[in-house]
Amino acid sequence: MKTDLLYEGKAKRVYQAKDKTGQLVLDYKNDATAFNGEKKEVFIGKGRLNNEISAYIFKALNEQGVQTHFIEKLSETEQLVHQTEIIPLEVVVRNVAAGSITRRLEIEADTPFTPPLVELFYKDDKLGDPLINDEHALFLSDVTRSELQEIKAKALEINQQLTTLFETVDLKLVDFKLEFGRLASGCIVLSDEISPDTCRLWDITTNENLDKDVFRQGTGDLLEVYQKLLNRLEART
Numbered sequence: 001m002k003t004d005l006l007y008e009g010k011a012k013r014v015y016q017a018k019d020k021t022g023q024l025v026l027d028y029k030n031d032a033t034a035f036n037g038e039k040k041e042v043f044i045g046k047g048r049l050n051n052e053i054s055a056y057i058f059k060a061l062n063e064q065g066v067q068t069h070f071i072e073k074l075s076e077t078e079q080l081v082h083q084t085e086i087i088p089l090e091v092v093v094r095n096v097a098a099g100s101i102t103r104r105l106e107i108e109a110d111t112p113f114t115p116p117l118v119e120l121f122y123k124d125d126k127l128g129d130p131l132i133n134d135e136h137a138l139f140l141s142d143v144t145r146s147e148l149q150e151i152k153a154k155a156l157e158i159n160q161q162l163t164t165l166f167e168t169v170d171l172k173l174v175d176f177k178l179e180f181g182r183l184a185s186g187c188i189v190l191s192d193e194i195s196p197d198t199c200r201l202w203d204i205t206t207n208e209n210l211d212k213d214v215f216r217q218g219t220g221d222l223l224e225v226y227q228k229l230l231n232r233l234e235a236r237t
Contacts, residue, residue: 001025001074010037011050011197017080022184023071026079026193028054034216036128041215047077049226054193055079056233057165061190064161066154068190069181084181084191088141090121090129091151093159094175098200099213104131110207116159118152123179150188151180158190166201169232171210174200196226 002015002025010033017023028047033040051073058070058079069081094101097111101119120137121129132140137148155178163173176199181191192198196211203210210229214220 001078001080002027012193020080022083024081024083025074026051026081028077028079028193032197032212032215032222034212036125039216043222045223046226049223049230050193050195050197051077051079053226053230053233054195056230057162057194058190060165061158061161061194066158066161066190067187069183081191082183082189084183084189086123086179086181086191087143087151087188088123089137089143089151089180090123091155091178091180092119092121092175093117093155093178094119095159095163096172096174096202098174116156118155147188154180154188154190162194162199167204168236170204171229171232172202172204174202176200196229201229 001018003018004016005013006016007014010031011029013027013029015025015027017025028051030042030044030046031040032043032046055070055073058068061068062070069084071080071082074080094113094117096113097107097109101107102109120132122132122136122140123129134148137143138145143151158178162176166173176194178190179192180188182188199211200213201210202208209220210225212222214225215222
């Protein structure tokens with residue numbers, strides 16, 4: 001189903017799909033990283049969990065009319081996706097104060113943001129993915145001003161869809177990171193992944209973390225937490 005390895009990142013390998021023009025195979029790895037790669041560990045089975053969770057969420061978004069690169073899940077660790085040219089911006093949507101923003105702006109943790117905050121980060125590992133503003137984004141990437149507004153609008157729409165989805169399994173969507181890419185047609189669609197690697201999810205009742213913060217902070221078993229999240233999602237169908 002796959003041929004040449006095109007790219008290997010922290011969490012996934014990207015292959016050309018065999019005999020399918022304009023399609024790729026994403027293979028989720030067992031690696032976990034935090035703090036811009038300073039903390040690393042391998043968890044056997046993490047790739048399967050992230051693939052299952054991300055595929056479930058992408059499918060749910062597709063069914064709600066959100067355009068994504070996702071086509072189908074191929075195996076325990078692989079997805080078939082449309083090939084996109086990734087725009088080098090990470091879009092972070094924050095519903096509640098947590099993580100870096102609490103330190104950067106001295107905002108008390110758990111402070112709600114109404115309306116949600118949308119932040120842009122330049123996707124560059126060497127620079128540590130720095131926070132940027134709209135003018136920086138226009139200078140550093142090939143997006144137009146109207147495309148940048150489209151991306152922000154899409155991010156807020158996805159936030160609304162995901163907030164509703166996670167509430168059905170008693171989880172609060174605290175914040176999450178998105179990446180977008182262009183199809184060959186030029187259409188901008190949601191790409192990369194949506195998983196507990198890229199989202200902060202808290203139990204609505206207990207505030208228990210069901211995301212990668214248990215690895216960042218050393219407060220829990222990553223595989224148990226990811227499996228618990230997957231179980232909740234699968235139980236709603």
